[in-house]
Amino acid sequence: MKRSVLHRCCLIALMPLLANAQSLPSPPPGKPATEATKRANAALAKSLDFNDKQDFEDAERGLIARPDTLTIKGEEGNVVWDMEQYKTYIGDNKPAPDTVNPSLWRNAQLNMHYGLYKVSDRIYQVRGYDLSNITFIQGDTGWIVGDPLSNVETAKAAYDLVTEHLGKRPIVALIYSHSHGDHYGGARGIVDEADVKSGKVKVLAPEHFTEEAVSEFVIAGNAMGRRGMYMYGPLLPRTPTGGVNAGLGQAIPLGRASLILPTDSITKSGETRTIDGVKLVFQLTPGTEAPAEMNVFLPQFKAMWMAENATHTLHNLLTLRGAQVRNGLIWAKFLDETIDEYGPQIDTEFASHHWPMWGNQRIVKFLGDQRDLYKYIHDQSVNLMNKGYTGTEIADMIQLPPSLAKAWYSRGYYGTVKHDSRAVYQRYMGFYDGNPSTLDQLPPEPAAKKYVEYMGGSAAVLQKAKADYDKGEYRWVAEAVKQVVFADPNNAEAKNLLADTYEQLGYQAEAGTWRSIYLMGAHELRNGVPKAPALDLTGPDTIAAMPPDQLFSYWGVRMNGPKAAGKDMTLGFDFADLRKQYTLMVRNGALTTESKAAAKPDAQLTMNKAVLDRIQLGQTTIDEAIASGDIKVQGDKGKVKTFFSLLDVYPFWFNIVTP
Incomplete structure (x- = not known):
């Protein structure tokens, strides 16, 4: 596991x-x-x-x-x-x-x-x-x-x-x-x-x-x-x-x-x-x-x-x-x-x-x-x-x-x-701008293919975009050439032009954050997404300070809903050192947590909070903790194994400037 x-x-x-x-x-x-x-x-x-x-x-x-x-x-x-x-x-x-x-x-x-x-x-x-x-x-x-x-x-x-x-x-x-x-x-x-x-x-x-x-x-x-x-x-x-x-x-x-x-x-x-x-x-x-x-x-x-x-x-x-x-x-x-x-x-x-x-x-x-x-x-x-x-x-x-x-x-x-004003709009109005065409938009990749088709194909778009680039119309060039990149991510000419465009926008940016965003976009267009392991973003002090219910909320968003559908179960968690018990229920692909002892769990797990902390820090696994006796399981161990198999491990280096 x-x-x-x-x-x-x-x-x-x-x-x-x-x-x-x-x-x-x-x-x-x-x-x-x-x-x-x-x-x-x-x-x-x-x-x-x-x-x-x-x-x-x-x-x-x-x-x-x-x-x-x-x-x-x-x-x-x-x-x-x-x-x-x-x-x-x-x-x-x-x-x-x-x-x-x-x-x-x-x-x-x-x-x-x-x-x-x-x-x-x-x-x-x-x-x-x-x-x-x-x-x-x-x-x-x-x-x-x-x-x-x-x-x-x-x-x-x-x-x-x-x-x-x-x-x-x-x-x-x-x-x-x-x-x-x-x-x-x-x-x-x-x-x-x-x-x-x-x-x-x-x-x-x-x-x-x-x-x-x-x-x-x-x-x-x-x-x-x-x-x-x-x-x-x-x-x-x-x-x-x-x-x-x-x-x-x-x-x-x-x-x-x-x-x-x-x-x-x-x-x-x-x-x-x-x-x-x-x-x-x-x-x-x-x-x-x-x-x-x-x-x-x-x-x-x-x-x-x-x-x-x-x-x-x-x-x-x-x-x-x-x-x-x-x-x-x-x-x-x-x-x-x-x-x-x-x-x-x-x-x-x-x-x-x-x-x-x-x-x-x-x-x-x-x-x-x-x-x-x-x-x-x-x-x-x-x-x-x-x-x-x-x-x-x-x-x-x-x-x-x-x-x-x-x-x-x-x-x-x-x-x-610019982005603070958009934040105000977002706070009050959300993602939808009121125009029916934005209510159910196509995702970027299929939309880009249709945009490029309507605009006469990649070559036609790039020809016009290069002329606008020479005029310094970088905001528009970024918008137009992005469509070509998302329609055809192997188009090196499009990626290079878009990278050049982001670079100039970065050079003009007054915000250090905007500059970095533009230049990192240019970097990944030219060099690809970094080839590196997933990165651990945690520290032991933070994990130790996190109460179990916060962790369980996080498990809820890590749960793979389609995989969890039909795999209903109830698990009890008993933290002896905290003197607290929790019930975790998987129903309809969703994880629900209650801060009380489970009435009829499929499996009951007893441990100290520090054991769970070590699992979150990657210092041990659930299987190893059970085998060592740090976690005691009463009931169906298979349900425990199934539960943890439903939690996704996110890919860190996902694409941003390419589909």
């Missing part, structure tokens, strides 16, 4: 995936920018104020120490984080290449500012050691650490840098601002869990943190992981024709992720804690950038930690790797609440990505502009939706007012106005 592996995907889950991707071949350097791309990038450069250097001053302010080189390695010598690969072509004094959107280039230049910084009295950050920032707040005896990065290795390296330059101090508390893995994954790199269990180190998080951290992205994790390969572009070379940055930071580290569970949950806004002489005031912001998230105000220092609710970019209302749509209306509401409750008291603002800001007027304006940014996109998308426009039309129509569009912190390096 195949080993069962639980797939999940968020930033933390992508890390082992990306580490494995290091062994995959990188594509050769891309082609030059066309004249149309050069003109597009030059036009954007003229529309923005590149003489405004305030962000560069802020990004460098308070620098205490910066190592000459920054390459972080794991215990086995593997490279976890490497800023050196970017230094060869990105720098403050290096102009944007023709192959990079100049605004994205500016963002990458700013994200290259790494090291240990003093934010304000007793508040320090290490930036550029990970996609996210780690914050060290000096208490009376030790450090209160905010968001311990993505990886054990990067967090340890950051703590070592702090210790080297600010002296050895123990960590007395961790604060997780929200439930995304790049904000808690490095916990074990700086804290011993034994100290947490003994009460020596506190771990604070917003209400529902654990539930969201271990459940978000579980159900659709395999698909999100595959799409994450596009969104973050780990296979792209670090060159001017390849990866530039990820918008929120340069890249995702390739180390070991961890999770130490919270010991204290914040359940309402306005709650306070005083830890090691530092007063913390919490503002819960659920449903903004994460399902469980909070800002933290430090009144002694007049400083506001904005988590990931206000950074120097427009964020995602829908992340392109896939997720549930975030609510821009709620996001704006909580930013407004921040201004109302804390605005007059804030002299320093810092976040879990990018660089801080100082001065009350600047900060309040920044928070107000960020609030208005999400409110405008929400309201105008709904306005146009109620006038009968579809999501695609709205994305092409909506324009930010100049006061927002020209503000650097409103630019779309991670989220974009």
